[in-house]
Amino acid sequence: MSKIDQKLIAESLIETFNFAGKESIRLYNEGLKIEIKDDKSPVSNGDLLVNDLITKKISSLTPNIPIVSEETVDLGKKNKSKIFWLIDPIDGTKEYIAGKDEYTINAALVIDTVPVVGLVGVPKKDRLFYSFGPGDSYLIEGSKVKKIKCEKQQPKGEIVALSSVVKPSDLILNKLKEFKVTSIVKMASSYKFCVIATGEYDIYAARERANEWDYAAGHAIAQNAGAIIKTLDEKPFLYGKEDYRNPSLLIKRSENLND
Numbered sequence: 001m002s003k004i005d006q007k008l009i010a011e012s013l014i015e016t017f018n019f020a021g022k023e024s025i026r027l028y029n030e031g032l033k034i035e036i037k038d039d040k041s042p043v044s045n046g047d048l049l050v051n052d053l054i055t056k057k058i059s060s061l062t063p064n065i066p067i068v069s070e071e072t073v074d075l076g077k078k079n080k081s082k083i084f085w086l087i088d089p090i091d092g093t094k095e096y097i098a099g100k101d102e103y104t105i106n107a108a109l110v111i112d113t114v115p116v117v118g119l120v121g122v123p124k125k126d127r128l129f130y131s132f133g134p135g136d137s138y139l140i141e142g143s144k145v146k147k148i149k150c151e152k153q154q155p156k157g158e159i160v161a162l163s164s165v166v167k168p169s170d171l172i173l174n175k176l177k178e179f180k181v182t183s184i185v186k187m188a189s190s191y192k193f194c195v196i197a198t199g200e201y202d203i204y205a206a207r208e209r210a211n212e213w214d215y216a217a218g219h220a221i222a223q224n225a226g227a228i229i230k231t232l233d234e235k236p237f238l239y240g241k242e243d244y245r246n247p248s249l250l251i252k253r254s255e256n257l258n259d
């Protein structure tokens with residue numbers, strides 16, 4: 001698939017993502033209908049509607065490429081595909097249900113273990129991130145589109161890490177000390193990848209957690225903006241595992257976090 005094709009696919013999804021984001025807000029305002037899945041996590045009618053909207057649009061754009069979505073995946077079936085979509089219709093469902101603003105809408109196209117196309121909508125922040133290849137990551141905010149390149153936004157000397165939890169484990173804290181982190185900010189969902197891509201934050205480290213659909217879209221945006229993404233032990237972070245489980249993760253805005 002050429003980069004021109006990837007660009008066309010990404011840009012063709014923008015309108016659907018914007019609409020899905022507005023629908024997620026509408027359903028929240030009307031009062032969500034919530035169920036508990038077999039894994040004890042919540043799912044709302046917002047998750048399901050967003051999934052339906054995005055899946056139908058992607059199916060129309062790339063009818064021959066399989067789609068793996070958090071809400072429809074059969075975990076008993078091993079993933080054998082080399083090219084496939086990963087969808088997390090709402091990453092941060094608990095935040096969404098609670099009325100918070102960091103939940104995201106996600107889709108990524110994986111080709112040969114690498115997410116090359118990614119879209120992450122952040123409806124309540126009026127931000128939409130998208131990417132279609134190295135050097136081509138963008139942020140739409142309001143009516144403005146700008147290319148993002150991991151350029152440092154924090155003052156020189158301040159290195160700010162992101163964390164999914166209030167109190168990171170000793171393993172993660174020790175890893176962050178290696179990079180002379182000066183403060184840690186808690187943040188939910190794949191939004192973490194995106195604000196490293198913009199340069200607003202510098203680094204994120206996590207133990208093994210979540211599934212490929214939680215990371216892939218944000219991964220594409222951050223890596224294509226210039227971020228370095230590996231496992232904690234410096235191995236490549238790849239997609240297409242048979243069970244979809246993520247290894248550990250280390251995202252750095254750049255090699256030198258003061259640059």
